[in-house]
Amino acid sequence: MWHDIKMLNASANLLLGALMLVLLSAGVWWIAQRPMFTLKVIRVEGVADAALLHVNPLTIKSSALPRIRGNFFTANLDVVRQAFEAVPWVHKATVRREWPNRLVVTLEEHQTLGTWGDEGRLISVQGDVFTANLAEAEEAGELPAFSGPEGSEKEVVARFFDLRTWFAAANLAPEALTLSSRYAWAVTLNNGMVVELGREQTATTLKERVARLTGIYPQLVARLQDRIERIDMRYPNGMALKASGMVFAPDANTPKKPAPTNHPKRPGSTKTASGTT
Numbered sequence: 075m076w077h078d079i080k081m082l083n084a085s086a087n088l089l090l091g092a093l094m095l096v097l098l099s100a101g102v103w104w105i106a107q108r109p110m111f112t113l114k115v116i117r118v119e120g121v122a123d124a125a126l127l128h129v130n131p132l133t134i135k136s137s138a139l140p141r142i143r144g145n146f147f148t149a150n151l152d153v154v155r156q157a158f159e160a161v162p163w164v165h166k167a168t169v170r171r172e173w174p175n176r177l178v179v180t181l182e183e184h185q186t187l188g189t190w191g192d193e194g195r196l197i198s199v200q201g202d203v204f205t206a207n208l209a210e211a212e213e214a215g216e217l218p219a220f221s222g223p224e225g226s227e228k229e230v231v232a233r234f235f236d237l238r239t240w241f242a243a244a245n246l247a248p249e250a251l252t253l254s255s256r257y258a259w260a261v262t263l264n265n266g267m268v269v270e271l272g273r274e275q276t277a278t279t280l281k282e283r284v285a286r287l288t289g290i291y292p293q294l295v296a297r298l299q300d301r302i303e304r305i306d307m308r309y310p311n312g313m314a315l316k317a318s319g320m321v322f323a324p325d326a327n328t329p330k331k332p333a334p335t336n337h338p339k340r341p342g343s344t345k346t347a348s349g350t351t
Contacts, residue, residue, distance in 0.1 A: 112145050114175040118158075121182045128163035128183055128210055137161055146175050154179070162206040165198065186211045187231060188218035201228030219262075222253035229253070233280070237261055240281060244288040265300065272308035283307040 118134060120126045141157040142149060151169045158167035158179055166182040184204055190197040196211055197203050197220055211217060222230045230253050237248045241263065250262035259271040259280060269287065271280050287307055294302060298317045306314035 112175060113142070113149065113177060116142070116177045116179060117172075118179045118181060121180055126181060126183060128206065129161060129181055130163075133161055134158070142177075146171060146173075149177065151177075162204075165200070165202065165204075186217065187234070188220050190227065191221050197227060197231065199231065201231040203227055218248065219250040220252075223255055223257070226253055226257075233259065236281070237284065240284040241288065243285075244291045246288075246291075265302075267302050268304045270304070270306040270308055287313070 116139065118126070118129075118131075138157040138161050142154055144150065149171075151171075154169045154177065155167045158164055158169070158181060163183050164181050165184045168180045170178050170180075172178050184196070184198040184202065184206070185200075186196050186206075187199045188197055189195065189208070190203050194208055195203050195205055196208070196217075218234070220227075220230050220234065230251060233253075234248060234251050237251065241247060246267075247264045248261045249264050252260045254260070256273070258273045261269050261271060263269065269284075271283050274280055284307075287305060290313075294315070298320070301317040301319065302315065303318060304316040
């Protein structure tokens with residue numbers, strides 16, 4: 075090897091290159107550690123300069139900022155993003171560097187649609203469940219209530235917007251929507267009426283049932299005014315209706331229950347009239 079000039083030259087060049095690389099790296103590291111690159115400002119802003127309505131600066135200082143490490147060059151932007159996305163009301167965060175000692179964080183807030191379940195959580199218009207101050211969310215008014223099996227959040231939100239469109243034909247609006255563990259739908263409307271829509275057998279099942287109800291709803295209101303409490307639309311060619319003081323069955327041919335034995339009326343008891351549609 076020592077008699078091979080080409081091999082010696084190649085080895086020397088390799089060692090020289092490695093030395094230069096080490097010196098260059100050391101120089102870059104030395105420059106990167108200079109005080110001028112210490113993070114002086116972390117600017118937080120809304121998407122497209124929109125005002126942030128719910129993100130609390132005190133929460134940012136206490137929960138997000140302590141997780142930020144490094145300077146302009148060494149700060150891990152992914153860690154910074156995750157720190158800000160853990161702040162209440164933050165749906166999404168993006169982070170960029172701004173020369174020579176700043177980070178700019180752009181936040182997108184959750185847009186609250188309603189409450190989810192019975193644990194005080196909220197759900198956004200995108201179908202994301204999050205935890206935040208319920209009182210803040212209800213500043214503009216009472217929120218619709220939603221519930222459903224785990225993983226059904228986006229489906230429930232999508233169906234809510236469908237129902238809002240479908241019921242508008244009868245000047246009604248959904249205020250609560252439930253998807254049961256058996257994937258049956260029930261909606262509470264702004265007049266207090268609960269409508270059982272059942273399971274989606276086809277892609278148009280719910281829409282057809284709502285259309286059938288809104289088509290006959292004016293007649294029901296003319297007859298029963300505001301006494302309607304619950305309507306069951308799960309029947310293929312009819313409905314079951316419960317109103318204060320009256321219950322309608324879906325089919326006159328439905329076998330009747332045996333008449334109860336006459337007993338003296340107890341104090342405080344009420345009667346329920348029944349009929350057919």
